[in-house]
Amino acid sequence: MTFATYNSTRLSFWSRLTSDRLPFTVALSFLIVAMAIAWSLAPGLFTSHDPVNGVPAHKLLGPSLQYWFGTDHLGRDLYTRVVYGTASSVSSALIAVLIGVFAGGLIGLLSGFLGGWVDTTLARLVDVLLAIPKFLLAVIVVTAIGFDTTNAAIATGVSAVAVFARVMRSEVIKTRQATFVEAAYLAGGSRWHILWRHVLPNASRSVLPLAVLHFGDSILVIASLAFLGYGDPPPASDWGLLISIGKDYLKWPWLVYAPAFVTIATVLSVNRISRWLRKTD
Amino acid sequence: MNSAYRAYAAKRLFQAVVVILLAYVLTFVVVSILPGDPITNVLRNPQSGFSEEEIAEIIAAQGLDRPVLVQLWSSLSAFLTGDLGISMRSHRPVATLIGEVLPSTLILAASGLLVALVLAVVIAYGTRFLPKRYGQGLLRGFPSLFLSVPNFVIGLVLIHIFGFQLGIFRVIEPDSFWATFFAAIALGIPISAQIAEVLIANLDHEADQEYAAVARSRGLSKARLFARHLLKPSSLPVVTVIALTIGELLGGSLITETVFGRTGIGSLVQRSVSTQDLPVLQAVVSLAAVVFVVVNLIADLVYPLLDPRVKLLGTPQRRPVTADDNSSGIPTAVTS
Numbered sequence: 001m002t003f004a005t006y007n008s009t010r011l012s013f014w015s016r017l018t019s020d021r022l023p024f025t026v027a028l029s030f031l032i033v034a035m036a037i038a039w040s041l042a043p044g045l046f047t048s049h050d051p052v053n054g055v056p057a058h059k060l061l062g063p064s065l066q067y068w069f070g071t072d073h074l075g076r077d078l079y080t081r082v083v084y085g086t087a088s089s090v091s092s093a094l095i096a097v098l099i100g101v102f103a104g105g106l107i108g109l110l111s112g113f114l115g116g117w118v119d120t121t122l123a124r125l126v127d128v129l130l131a132i133p134k135f136l137l138a139v140i141v142v143t144a145i146g147f148d149t150t151n152a153a154i155a156t157g158v159s160a161v162a163v164f165a166r167v168m169r170s171e172v173i174k175t176r177q178a179t180f181v182e183a184a185y186l187a188g189g190s191r192w193h194i195l196w197r198h199v200l201p202n203a204s205r206s207v208l209p210l211a212v213l214h215f216g217d218s219i220l221v222i223a224s225l226a227f228l229g230y231g232d233p234p235p236a237s238d239w240g241l242l243i244s245i246g247k248d249y250l251k252w253p254w255l256v257y258a259p260a261f262v263t264i265a266t267v268l269s270v271n272r273i274s275r276w277l278r279k280t281d
Numbered sequence: 282m283n284s285a286y287r288a289y290a291a292k293r294l295f296q297a298v299v300v301i302l303l304a305y306v307l308t309f310v311v312v313s314i315l316p317g318d319p320i321t322n323v324l325r326n327p328q329s330g331f332s333e334e335e336i337a338e339i340i341a342a343q344g345l346d347r348p349v350l351v352q353l354w355s356s357l358s359a360f361l362t363g364d365l366g367i368s369m370r371s372h373r374p375v376a377t378l379i380g381e382v383l384p385s386t387l388i389l390a391a392s393g394l395l396v397a398l399v400l401a402v403v404i405a406y407g408t409r410f411l412p413k414r415y416g417q418g419l420l421r422g423f424p425s426l427f428l429s430v431p432n433f434v435i436g437l438v439l440i441h442i443f444g445f446q447l448g449i450f451r452v453i454e455p456d457s458f459w460a461t462f463f464a465a466i467a468l469g470i471p472i473s474a475q476i477a478e479v480l481i482a483n484l485d486h487e488a489d490q491e492y493a494a495v496a497r498s499r500g501l502s503k504a505r506l507f508a509r510h511l512l513k514p515s516s517l518p519v520v521t522v523i524a525l526t527i528g529e530l531l532g533g534s535l536i537t538e539t540v541f542g543r544t545g546i547g548s549l550v551q552r553s554v555s556t557q558d559l560p561v562l563q564a565v566v567s568l569a570a571v572v573f574v575v576v577n578l579i580a581d582l583v584y585p586l587l588d589p590r591v592k593l594l595g596t597p598q599r600r601p602v603t604a605d606d607n608s609s610g611i612p613t614a615v616t617s
Binding site for chain 2: 124125127128129131132133134135136137139140141143144216220223224227228230240243244246247250251253256257260263264267268271272275
């Protein structure tokens with residue numbers, strides 16, 4: 001019965017992935033995300049140009065075979081800058097999601113499982129976090145802890161805690177009332193054993209698609225913070241920062257369109273994967 | 282207006298007040314305690330360029346030499362009586378600073394919301410009536426696409442196409458009609474996606490109901506079915522979603538104002554962030570929380586009156602309601 005769900009979930013994820021009924025758009029999305037991960041792990045493999053020092057004679061050139069995305073006002077290859085900026089844009093989004101999942105998950109788990117005054121207290125905290133507009137919360141947190149990309153990621157993670165806490169709480173409450181949990185109690189299982197072995201694994205199932213969705217969302221929020229200048233300063237090349245620099249050179253529109261296209265393609269792929277995970281679950 | 286409703290309203294009102302107070306405290310903690318000592322961080326920062334006398338004056342004026350809890354208490358009680366404090370930079374009352382820029386942001390946010398609503402209804406209508414071969418599936422993908430585009434990119438693309446290429450508006454006149462119009466589009470598009478998603482999901486749900494099948498079997502045309510029967514029950518949950526997007530309207534206008542060069546709450550926040558003007562930040566963030574809480578309170582209080590199917594919780598037979606729990610047949614809003 002429901003006992004088997006925990007083990008079969010992981011199996012089914014891989015069988016889902018390798019089944020031949022994988023929709024085309026989902027396959028493409030995985031490809032794009034894999035590409036972004038490869039860019040962030042080994043940017044040097046994908047380009048032979050220098051991301052920081054340009055060729056001044058080649059400034060503001062349009063896209064060509066030599067410079068795929070054109071060059072910027074210092075003669076730097078824009079494609080190279082985008083590739084090198086991937087690491088901080090993507091890994092910072094990962095940090096943000098991890099903070100959201102762990103802090104939010106813990107709050108939701110405790111609040112849903114223990115109930116009582118713990119639940120009431122934590123629920124108020126979550127309400128408060130939800131009441132402050134997400135982006136504004138990220139802005140004041142990053143103001144408080146200082147402007148750089150890691151701090152922007154932490155701020156983004158903090159602003160996502162409430163959503164994860166809410167979903168986790170409702171899932172825990174749902175799971176706690178399941179027959180197999182009652183059976184585990186009757187079989188003499190301790191509270192923590194049941195929490196750890198039965199409630200947590202089953203409740204976290206629906207957190208996975210949400211985490212993937214928030215990964216895309218975090219890329220956008222971090223790009224917005226970088227766009228406003230709250231991330232690492234140049235010569236860093238976070239995607240949001242590249243777009244922000246490009247906006248002063250709208251006569252050479254590829255400086256905005258190329259990094260924007262990469263951002264949108266990545267986030268769109270992440271969202272598509274999240275939707276597919278939710279649907280096939 | 283039965284007693285259950287009155288109890289529910291009283292409870293929600295109490296919760297709202299508690300949340301507003303706690304939001305103020307949380308903001309205070311983040312803004313003035315986390316960075317350590319604001320005096321050394323902000324005032325003595327060589328970049329700020331304050332002289333020692335000025336620093337002493339500001340410390341005295343803001344009461345920064347008092348214990349943190351005393352500061353919190355006096356600032357919170359001032360906030361409750363409508364006193365938002367004095368800016369550390371311009372030495373003018375924060376309420377005046379906010380009052381100067383508020384109309385511009387309200388215009389932008391209201392027109393952004395209008396754009397979002399129109400777009401959402403058009404998309405939802407399209408997904409029901411566009412034949413499959415004319416791109417119904419594509420239209421269903423729109424909300425997902427809109428949610429994947431950073432709104433500063435939408436703004437920049439609009440400026441590039443309509444400002445520079447077509448010359449419809451001039452970037453140096455950010456308050457002109459067309460500049461505001463395109464700023465509202467940039468702000469409204471990502472928000473329309475959230476509204477459209479809920480609207481489409483509810484339309485699908487309502488179309489599967491028996492009453493819709495009955496109406497269809499009586500020979501009602503598709504357009505009539507949509508307008509007379511499906512739209513009303515499907516748009517009720519949208520009330521809740523609109524209330525929830527208020528926060529995003531505020532956050533989004535921060536970016537949109539920067540992109541379009543408008544003066545507003547967003548530019549005020551940006552200026553205060555770069556000069557570390559803590560009283561202004563504290564006031565703006567807590568007011569944003571107040572707006573969010575009040576709007577959501579109104580939505581929650583109005584909702585049971587709009588939809589008689591909604592049963593009020595909080596009675597002894599309460600059972601947990603989850604985001605995806607739709608077994609009761611009552612559409613619930615997505616809270617994320």
